[in-house]
Amino acid sequence: MTEQLFAEMLNLGDKWEVSKLEVLAEQSCIEVTIKDTAKLLEGMECPCCKRTDLIIKDHANERLWDHLQMWTYKTVLKCRLPRALCKSCKKTWTIRAPWEGVNKHSSKDFEALALTLMRHMPVSKVGKLMKVDDQKLWRILRVYIDKERAKLDWSELTRIGVDELSIAKGHRYVSVFVDMENHSVLFAADGKDAQVFEQSPRNFTERRSPSCNY
Ligand SMILES: [Zn+2]
Incomplete structure (x- = not known):
């Protein structure tokens, strides 16, 4: 029963x-x-x-x-x-x-909840709430990001803006690349120096977005 x-x-x-x-x-x-x-x-x-x-x-x-x-x-x-x-x-x-999700050791429902929570809180906190190693959550998140990035079409991209922002009042920065036409975020890279351009996709004008580091 x-x-x-x-x-x-x-x-x-x-x-x-x-x-x-x-x-x-x-x-x-x-x-x-x-x-x-x-x-x-x-x-x-x-x-x-x-x-x-x-x-x-x-x-x-x-x-x-x-x-x-x-x-x-x-x-x-x-x-x-x-x-x-x-x-x-x-x-x-x-x-x-x-019932299997993108990860061979988690269900689709588990991943759906994890993705929802990760939008609103740090991954480590989600791991504690869901009683799972946060490294597993990072792996799941990266697979979903890769899948979504593969759908991006940047062939119409004409103007890119880059700005830095600090994280949690510290001296850690991320640089955000933005499509200046529609203001959508294209890419974010660790740091604020010239090195961020090395992390960015080599060619924003490729029809399919290339893979890159997060
Ligand atoms: Zn057969």
Whole structure:
């Protein structure tokens, strides 16, 4: 009954189910074990030959995903992801967890909350609130930033402004590059000297923004 409730809360649908719930009181952690159901392969096709003659070959080693907290308890999802075999072309692959975010060890819901919180407070504070190492949050944040930056189009860029600002009353500065036409932020770099231009994208006029340091 409780497992069914958790499955609904996780929006697992009919291809996955919660098979076990464990409350680890000493660690203030709830572990939710998920497994695939007999319906998993319905409607699925081979990524290689596109045929649907598939079977579950076996299951990979157990993996863990950080998920949203429940009250003061950290929640971890656990699953041995199934590996499918195409009987037509013999391709074998691990089926992706639908709850997985950009990080292989966190859920989409976890990342959505983390991104929202990181807009309003330091990453280290978010880490404490969500009971997770802030370095993990930085890695997640960088993946999302890279994805969004890849969508930027600077082909119409004509005028760039650069200004510095100090951080938290200290002597630490960042320099912000701004599109002077629409006032959108293009890039921010550590420091206020000429070195900031070395950190900036080499060519702002490229159609796709190049990768750069943060
Ligand atoms: Zn195939």
